[in-house]
Amino acid sequence: MKSRLSAMKYIKNNKKICGVLISSLAMTFMVMYIVAFALYVNVESAKTSIISQRENIIYVDLSMETLGVNRDDYEEGREGFIKFTEDLTAAKEELAQKLEAIDGIDKVYPYEQVLNVNYEALIGETGYIFPLVAPEKVPEILEHSGAELIDGRLPEAEGEIVADEAIMKNQSIKIGDYFMSDTYGRGFKVVGVVKSDNLTVVGTPTGTNCGYYMIILCNKDTASFYELAEKIGLKCSEKDNIDDLTEGRRFYEDEVEGAMVPVIKGIILVVVVFLAISLIIAYISFLRNRVNEYCLYTSLGYSRKDVYMMIMKELLFMIVAGVIIGFFITLGVMKIFDVTMIYPSGLKSKWLLTEQLEFIFAALIVIIGILQIPVILAINKIKTIDMMED
8 A cells, every 4th residue: 555644634633742752852852952051151251261361471480490590699798799680680671572573473561460360161261361561561461462441441550450351251250340349458459350261360560469570462373382481492491480372271181171172072962861761752642642543544555664764753853843942942941041141140151062063963963863773663563454453
């Protein structure tokens, strides 16, 4: 008998049952993606503070060995110390001039104070250092970093700071508040807000600091101090404290991608397995309620193959419909997350998670494969009316 079984006919006549399955599929897609979206906020935010920061500015605290100045070569006492300090300063200034001669280096400040800022994610936190410089140097650093003043003013006196709007939200502070008062007390006051792509913070010194560094305004192509040192014939030592893009990437790969990503993937896998099991159980119940219907079809002359094809068409239609609906629900939920949680916290999100989409579609293919088992079992239980009478 020529098959005229229509998958759509059953779906149209049983909208409630099919709607429940389609809704379950949509919610499964949404939860799979939203869990990844929420967890990867940590990764994306860490990437901004660790990588983007170091694509613009290098901080180096070089040892006397690297600078070629040894305190033991100078006499004891005040005069010897003054001479040592003068030579050390001259060595740093000479190095700064050599670095500034390299294409891609905008400016080098030989000896400046820095301060640390904490950047809190949904889970854990990262941190980075930022410059404390004289007021006349602040505009140079902001311009180099692509930061635009959007509120308040630039630092004019000591202990004043301008911070990226994301940092302001992340720290829950406003203009006039003291910056990280739990750590620095009333040492630094926020006087302005800037907008940037790299969480720019710049301030003026008070004496409270997290060290003295050479500050190099670079670009992405010149953000490795090791490569810069090689160009000018400078040999670095293990005693040097270098905070550049190379070190940032190493830290990101080890501490973020190496530590956080496997945990995130493990959590996502557990969620997917749980949802998949729930979905399979729901579909098995759906099939059991339709065994008599399948028996009727075979009694009317349709083959088991015809029934199987109808079941698969129904299943594929519901999966496709569920994915499409789930896609739009997911967009809405991500927007809500962004507006209510992520953006107000000064964090970064990433909407397009290609790897997660691939994982979801792979999981759906596996689920379809597993569902072949109950489908085949249901078909094997089909009996014609004559067989049921016997």
